[in-house]
Amino acid sequence: MTTVRPPIFDFDDAFFWEGATEQKLLIQRCGECDTLRHPPTPMCAICGSTNNQTTQSAGSGIILTWIVSQHPTEPDAEPRIVILVQLDEGTRIVSNLIDVEPTHDQVLNDKRVEVCFVDYGGTVLPQFRLAGVQS
Amino acid sequence: MSGTRAVIAGIGHTEFSQNSGRSTLQLAAEASRDAIHDAGFSPTEVDGTVTFSMDTNDELALIRTIGVPMLRFCARTRGGGGGASATVQLAAAAVESGQADAILVYRAFNERSAHRFGQPIQANPDPAWNWASPFSLNTPAKVYSLTFQRYMYEFGLTNEDFGRYTVVARDWASTNPNAQFYERPITLQDHQDSRWIVEPILRKLDCCLESDGGVALLITSAERAADHGADAVPILASSAIQLEGGHEMFAYYHEDLCEYPEGRVLGQQLFNQAGITADDIDVAMIYENFSPIVFLQLEAFGFCGRGEASDFIKDGHIGRRGSLPVNTNGGLLGEGYIHGMNNIVEGVRQLRGTSANQISGAEHVLVSAGRSGIILGR
Numbered sequence: 001m002t003t004v005r006p007p008i009f010d011f012d013d014a015f016f017w018e019g020a021t022e023q024k025l026l027i028q029r030c031g032e033c034d035t036l037r038h039p040p041t042p043m044c045a046i047c048g049s050t051n052n053q054t055t056q057s058a059g060s061g062i063i064l065t066w067i068v069s070q071h072p073t074e075p076d077a078e079p080r081i082v083i084l085v086q087l088d089e090g091t092r093i094v095s096n097l098i099d100v101e102p103t104h105d106q107v108l109n110d111k112r113v114e115v116c117f118v119d120y121g122g123t124v125l126p127q128f129r130l131a132g133v134q135s
Numbered sequence: 136m137s138g139t140r141a142v143i144a145g146i147g148h149t150e151f152s153q154n155s156g157r158s159t160l161q162l163a164a165e166a167s168r169d170a171i172h173d174a175g176f177s178p179t180e181v182d183g184t185v186t187f188s189m190d191t192n193d194e195l196a197l198i199r200t201i202g203v204p205m206l207r208f209c210a211r212t213r214g215g216g217g218g219a220s221a222t223v224q225l226a227a228a229a230v231e232s233g234q235a236d237a238i239l240v241y242r243a244f245n246e247r248s249a250h251r252f253g254q255p256i257q258a259n260p261d262p263a264w265n266w267a268s269p270f271s272l273n274t275p276a277k278v279y280s281l282t283f284q285r286y287m288y289e290f291g292l293t294n295e296d297f298g299r300y301t302v303v304a305r306d307w308a309s310t311n312p313n314a315q316f317y318e319r320p321i322t323l324q325d326h327q328d329s330r331w332i333v334e335p336i337l338r339k340l341d342c343c344l345e346s347d348g349g350v351a352l353l354i355t356s357a358e359r360a361a362d363h364g365a366d367a368v369p370i371l372a373s374s375a376i377q378l379e380g381g382h383e384m385f386a387y388y389h390e391d392l393c394e395y396p397e398g399r400v401l402g403q404q405l406f407n408q409a410g411i412t413a414d415d416i417d418v419a420m421i422y423e424n425f426s427p428i429v430f431l432q433l434e435a436f437g438f439c440g441r442g443e444a445s446d447f448i449k450d451g452h453i454g455r456r457g458s459l460p461v462n463t464n465g466g467l468l469g470e471g472y473i474h475g476m477n478n479i480v481e482g483v484r485q486l487r488g489t490s491a492n493q494i495s496g497a498e499h500v501l502v503s504a505g506r507s508g509i510i511l512g513r
Contacts, residue, residue, distance in 0.1 A: 004269050004270075004271070005259075005268045005269055005273065006269065007259075007265040007268075007269050008259055008262065008265060010262060012262070013262070013265060038266075039263065039265070039266045045379070064285060064392060065281055065282060065284045065285035065288070065392060066281070066284060067277060067280045067281050067284055067333055067336065068333075068334065069271040069272065069277050069333075070334075071255060071274070072330060072331060072332050072339075080270070080271045082270055082271055082272055082277065082281060084281055084387050084392075092387060092388055093266070094266050094267055094270050094272065094281075094385075094387065095270055096270050096271065104334050104335050105335075107288075109284075109285065109288045123269065125269055125270065
């Protein structure tokens with residue numbers, strides 16, 4: 001079983017992790033000028049508003065870059081594929097690709113992915129699967 | 136600008152090792168005394184300090200240890216190793232504005248025998264790690280590899296390409312008695328035989344050498360250095376670049392994942408300030424926590440074109456008799472990792488003519504920490 005380091009909730013990003021527990025991938029959205037931003041910040045850098053809202057991402061995007069994460073001296077730790085996703089809404093997010101063998105000898109760059117949610121011992125994380133693949 | 140020109144008048148360092156066997160304060164003190172004496176100064180003349188925000192040696196503890204009676208300027212850099220050259224920028228700004236006359240720059244740690252930067256983080260050091268560590272990005276090697284992978288994919292590189300940098304660095308280190316890998320050159324096969332850290336991106340020999348040690352510099356005005364008989368090296372340019380969307384570790388949010396934008400802007404700033412171009416650089420000291428970061432910086436500074444660093448290195452440009460010798464001390468993976476500060480020492484030595492791997496006639500040396508940099512010159 002994969003164990004994860006839980007995130008630290010704080011004022012500026014608690015909404016994201018709470019959204020994940022409700023199976024929602026939330027992107028911060030400026031309540032004034034609608035600019036999307038991730039990682040979250042407490043103020044819109046475009047218009048200066050602190051009216052911070054969210055929008056629910058459709059959860060689709062492409063893999064920009066990826067690695068197989070496995071600590072070289074802890075061979076029993078579960079290897080995971082780490083991906084940087086460019087969401088169709090325009091923001092980027094680091095996550096994991098699941099239901100794909102964590103081997104390095106494949107090409108995952110530019111593949112389309114869709115979000116899903118996984119509960120890792122009480123920590124719910126947005127994760128991704130290759131688009132069109134059912135679990 | 137006033138007539139005051141800041142110079143590096145003194146350099147000092149401890150041995151670089153895997154286990155110093157003494158406190159970081161002692162390492163800082165030994166390196167500091169070395170640098171002050173090298174400049175021909177007395178500790179009583181020091182009136183300012185600069186170190187890293189990450190350094191654990193308090194300024195007051197240090198001055199009590201080495202005998203500095205009064206400070207009127209203290210500053211610390213932001214971030215980690217990316218700020219190495221910013222120490223010189225801060226010190227030069229203070230000297231040139233008259234805020235202080237003689238600034239001691241220091242950095243010391245037991246980064247191998249005590250807290251090792253390469254180990255998995257135990258707690259999120261800052262909120263930005265929320266967007267990495269829950270997803271298993273918990274070491275610098277993994278964090279950086281996530282951008283290096285795209286660079287490799289885009290330009291068709293393999294780990295062997297990175298290995299060619301390491302072979303050159305280890306060649307320089309092999310003839311530098313200060314280097315931890317003195318007299319231990321490697322072949323590309325040795326590199327390829329080292330174990331994977333993040334397969335297929337980084338092997339062990341692509342990683343900097345976690346080290347114990349201390350480095351210090353004494354920065355003052357050209358006039359004062361001359362009065363003390365110091366073999367001073369002028370600071371022709373200094374800058375530190377932070378860009379919106381950037382982060383010390385997570386370079387994931389800039390549009391182009393295959394370039395180092397802070398380095399590109401840094402190069403422009405430095406070359407403009409010094410009134411020279413990339414072609415005028417005789418030796419480049421380039422911060423490398425991991426070998427691929429050298430590739431990105433060579434391209435960012437315009438030493439070669441986008442995606443061309445691999446061929447630039449393969450063609451021998453950065454080694455002995457190359458057009459641009461790089462990291463002539465062996466770099467952070469050959470000499471030791473004192474958070475980039477040992478590369479500044481080597482830059483000074485090249486211009487004094489005292490490097491173990493002296494490049495004859497060196498007039499301009501770039502010392503880049505990626506997001507901060509200096510040009511030293513004669």
